[in-house]
Amino acid sequence: MTFHVDSEVGQLKQAIVHRPGIELSRLTPANVDELLFDDVMWADRAREEHDAFAAQLKAEGVQVHHFAQLLAEALDVAGAREFPQERLTTATRFGPALDAPLDELVASTPAQPLADLLIGGVLKRDVADLLHAPSLLMDYLGPDDFLLRPLPNHLFQRDNSAWVYDAVSINPMAKPARRGETINSRVIYNFHPMFAGTSFLYGNDSLAHDTATIEGGDITVIGNRAVMIGMGERSTPQGVETLARSLFRAGSVDSVIVVELPKARAFMHLDTVMTMIDADAFCIYPYLPDALRSFTLRRVGEGGDFKIEENAELFPIVAEALGLAGVDDLRLLRTPIDQFGAEREQWDDGNNFLAVAPGVILGYERNTTTNRYLTEHGIRIIPVVGEELGRGRGGPRCMTCPIEREAVSA
Template sequence: MFHVNSEVGALKQVILHEPGLDLERLTPSNKDELLFDDVVWVSRAQEEHRAFQQLLRDRGVTVHLLHDLLAETVKGDDAVAFVLDRILDERQPHLGALLARVTERVLTGMGPDELATHLLGGLNKRELLERAGERRQADGRSLGLALLADDDFILPPLPNSLFTRDTSCWVYDGVSVNPMRKTGRKRETVNYEAIYNFHPMFAGSGAYRWIDGEAMAPASIEGGDVEVIGNGTVLIGLGERTTPAGVELLARRLFRAGSAQRVIAVELPKARALMHLDTVMTMVDRDAFTLFAGLDRHALRSWTLTPGAHEAPDVTENKDLFAAIGTALGLDTVRVLQTEQDSYSSEREQWNDGCNLLAIAPGSVVAYEVNENSNRMLEENGIEVLRIRGDQLGRGRGGPRCMSCPIEREAV
């Protein structure tokens, strides 16, 4: 039922996360730790996100919301135990045995909807003690709790859950539940592991599990670096968040199952603004990619991984990235679309996710309206651009592709 066989084929089903308590708890003092560049006007971000949802629904895409999936998942005791066993380890520096036990009791006492809200939006000391009803006793015996101010978090919020692409990505007939590179995102992985293990929509799907969460840490891979370009080929960025070990592990498992025949890994500058491959390069049509104007297409180093005689894949450096992509896709030429603009405009539009486009069909993409030059260039090259507002949504440095996790997409 669930499969992603291309980057631009007809999009059928997708997971999104509507902003909620997680973004309400983003402040000037914690935004850096939580990987945002600014605080967010949450009600406006919700308006923008709902318009994004509606655009997809109007185009025939089934939208699943992360909070709803998680709430359905934690209706089961096994799922709750799975999550809490992983996020409430008493050895974690800020917990300890008593605080872990009290927190577990409070969370298990919540209904599914409230529990999902706090697994995404966090839990602070005040909320814990109001529900535990034992302020003096718990405060007195837990060193970790005694050191916390009332508004300090026991479970920090997960505002980057907005970017559903990164934590879980479907590659052909399986899903990779990704170990995240940054501390502020690691708990997201547990939520997705629970959903894919226990939600009735996924538990019996028979899909491969390419990567199973933190089991592969400290190697890391994030979905913003993974593009399923079709014809048995996967394109993966090697930048700030995805490691060579993560790429090789995913490649080996894809090859072992016969679900892919080659992986093309491309080196990216290791910079915040260019954190994932899809911040600088996305596929927009059967034969076309958009590329950040600040990158020289001929200078990008890349390697093709293919099944080896033993467990490790064979690795061959490519002379030209787009020639290698063309060969993999059986194309004579690949169109590389770059916006002609001055360096100031180019940098500004890349910062505003001008290349971070969600294809919903061949030659039809969703883009932030703010990137006027990039959108105009795409239209001049025959690409339909469906514009959405992203004044608030973009403050975490992620566009329409980042905010979407396709779980069913057709081949082209």
């Protein structure tokens, strides 16, 4: 099967999500900041809420794939286990004495428990019985210290890989706490039979990407051979340019609209302040600065080259890319709310909506003012319970990696 994502709001047919596992239970007050969470979540309740979220997707006709299951299935394919052995459980990372024991752990552990370890983390005591040589690192660590840190941000499947039209980018992540996610995603995309023949745009290599980072929360496939990408705390100019060149080289995109975001956690990704919710509509944080800089990269020739224009205004360019007559035909929905309320709802992912069809979106139920306003403007909102999930600072769009979505016309 050939997967593709041809729009942001067309009928969503297939998506990957991750039901939180042991990694969420390993969040503590001591490591929560390092692992990029704002609080220690109630793991059991978060799993219940995620199960309900997955059921809502299925009720809207979406085929839901669970990341941990895909990873386990991929690990059972010949050659797959050598992939993390060569890139993750190495002597340079853990010292020569641990190289063989960790390789043995990867080779001998059944696929599903191994997938859980690669996501949930590996403790010293998980490999202590396999050690047959002196290890300074093992002597230094306590029994419940991590050799491999847990990856609780796998909950947010939008970020580490992103389908853009008919190919996927496995995104080099900005923060060290998230870089292990890309190894797990590469195992799936390179070895799972479901993804045989996948075309890669960026990141399917073991290079040091340094500052050329990009994350899926900044990537919006607006359709009509155009993409909009946020550039800020997580996605850098170098990363955006690298992906843009690959998109132009692949021939699936004619223009990339780049939006400069404030470098602040509240504006972590483009989808924290702006999401497309219908063929002609965006939900926008009401106090998003009017003077945001933006640039349009337009493809020149066949080799990935492009020209850059700084835009006088963003949304006339977006309307043009969508094939609309003008910006007046674009619905820019900003909830009429005071700044205190807007900041509270934006912090609770009040602008982070997942469209499952044009004008049909999933969003957290707690953002009552925004939800009511969008409903008054003809948008159907499926309310998602996120009392615990929302404390991870990611909404329904963040938790979902579309892999098959139809095109749609404005």
